[in-house]
Each structure stands twice: as structure tokens, then as C-alpha cells.
Amino acid sequence: LNNFPPTGDGHLTIADDWWRILVLHELTHILHLDQTRGFPNFVRSVFGSVGKWNGITPRWFAEGIAVWAESEFTASGRLKSASLEMELRRLVKRTDVCNSIDCLDDPVAYPGRQLAYWMGGRFMQWMEKQKAQTIKCLVEANSDSLPFFLNSAFIECTGSDAGTKFLEFLESYKLEIKQSLRTPEMPKILLDDVGRVNWQNGQVAAAEKLFFAGYDFTPAALDWLWEVNVNEQKIQKYSLPYYVESM
Numbered sequence: 156l157n158n159f160p161p162t163g164d165g166h167l168t169i170a171d172d173w174w175r176i177l178v179l180h181e182l183t184h185i186l187h188l189d190q191t192r193g194f195p196n197f198v199r200s201v202f203g204s205v206g207k208w209n210g211i212t213p214r215w216f217a218e219g220i221a222v223w224a225e226s227e228f229t230a231s232g233r234l235k236s237a238s239l240e241m242e243l244r245r246l247v248k249r250t251d252v253c254n255s256i257d258c259l260d261d262p263v264a265y266p267g268r269q270l271a272y273w274m275g276g277r278f279m280q281w282m283e284k285q286k287a288q289t290i291k292c293l294v295e296a297n298s299d300s301l302p303f304f305l306n307s308a309f310i311e312c313t314g315s316d317a318g319t320k321f322l323e324f325l326e327s328y329k330l331e332i333k334q335s336l337r338t339p340e341m342p343k344i345l346l347d348d349v350g351r352v353n354w355q356n357g358q359v360a361a362a363e364k365l366f367f368a369g370y371d372f373t374p375a376a377l378d379w380l381w382e383v384n385v386n387e388q389k390i391q392k393y394s395l396p397y398y399v400e401s402m
Contacts, residue, residue: 192299215259219275256321
């Protein structure tokens with residue numbers, strides 16, 4: 156909470172209320188990692204907080220749950236970031252990136268260390284959509300098990316170990332990406348009709364919409380802001396009273 160708010164073009168800058176995202180993310184960690192049940196609860200009553208064995212979990216599990224929560228219970232969150240989704244999809248389409256669950260905690264060069272957040276959160280979101288209360292079940296089952304037995308919680312709650320379930324998610328995610336690319340070549344056709352696109356002035360992807368600057372070859376040389384809605388296959392042109400420097 157004492158840190159400065161994020162600046163620049165990072166994915167953490169997307170939130171209108173950055174403090175709400177931060178507090179909810181860290182509160183989720185507390186609510187998750189502070190739980191003990193069964194025999195671990197007995198150990199905790201004897202040794203205090205060091206007995207919270209369920210706190211010994213992979214980063215992708217703890218951070219994935221927190222990223223899911225920040226996105227599920229607020230109007231923003233990283234899983235609602237169009238730019239993050241585009242970057243994650245670009246990584247998933249590469250054959251040499253993250254083909255097993257072990258890679259999510261691999262602290263290599265960017266964005267490797269971020270995969271625990273990005274992919275972990277997406278993985279949790281996918282399981283929750285498959286079956287509501289799955290995350291709750293995983294947290295509670297893991298709080299009643301010994302360290303390094305997270306797979307037991309996964310088998311109890313999903314019917315598969317974590318690695319197998321992740322491969323199911325990855326296959327489903329790749330199929331989702333492939334299907335999303337089957338939209339008729341509407342953007343290409345529409346952009347051909349736009350005229351000269353001034354890409355240097357920037358482009359912004361927001362959910363299913365793409366915004367970019369352009370201008371017509373007219374005597375007035377007006378500048379325009381173009382809005383392409385991929386889902387609805389529509390394009391809208393807005394006249395601007397000034398030259399577009401950046402977006």
C-alpha cells in the first residue's frame with residue numbers, strides 16, 4: 156500500500172481504481188493462505204503461523220487465485236485487460252512457451268515470471284467457468300492437506316491432477332484463440348476502405364474494439380478517429396477538430 160501507483164504502459168495501469176485492485180488482490184492472499192483445516196489446523200494451534208502448511212503452494216496457484224479475484228470482483232483487473240490478453244495469446248501460439256504447468260513458476264526473462272499471474276489467473280477463471288465453486292473447493296481441500304500435495308486437492312475438486320487439468324485448459328484456450336481468428340476478414344476489408352492509416356499516431360485495442368487514427372486524401376486533410384467493432388463487424392469514423400498526436 157506504500158508503493159507508488161504503477162505508471163507507463165503496464166497492465167496494472169488499466170484500473171480506474173488501482174487501490175481497490177491492490178487491496179482485493181492482497182486480501183485474497185490473506186483469505187486463501189491463512190486457512191487451515193484438519194491436521195494442519197492442529198499443527199497451527201501448536202506452532203502458530205508457521206504451521207500454515209497450505210501456504211507452501213506454487214506461485215501460479217496463489218497468484219492465479221488473486222488475479223482471478225481482482226478481475227471477478229471489480230470492474231477491471233488484469234483478466235479484463237485487452238492488451239494483456241493479446242500478449243498472452245501471442246505467447247500461447249508459440250510452440251516453445253509454457254507447454255506444461257511447471258513453466259508457470261519459471262523465473263526467467265520477461266514475461267516468464269509474469270506467467271504465474273497471467274496464465275495462473277486465466278487457468279483459475281477457466282476452471283471456475285467450467286464448474287462454479289471450484290476455486291473455493293481447491294482452497295479448502297488444500298488447507299486440509301500436507302505441503303506439496305496440491306494434486307490431491309485438484310483430484311478431489313476437478314477429477315484430475317493439476318498438470319493434466321492445465322493441459323486441458325491450454326488445449327481449450329488454444330481452440331478459443333483459433334476460433335476467434337475465424338471471423339471473416341472483416342478488419343482487412345474494412346481497413347482497405349479506410350484509406351491511409353496513420354499508424355504512427357497509435358492504436359488502442361479495448362475489448363472487441365480497435366481504435367486508430369487516420370486521414371483522408373481530401374483538400375481539407377481532416378484527421379479521423381476510426382473505431383472497428385470486431386464482433387459486430389462495424390466501423391465508425393469520427394471527425395477530430397485537431398491533429399492526433401498520440402492515443
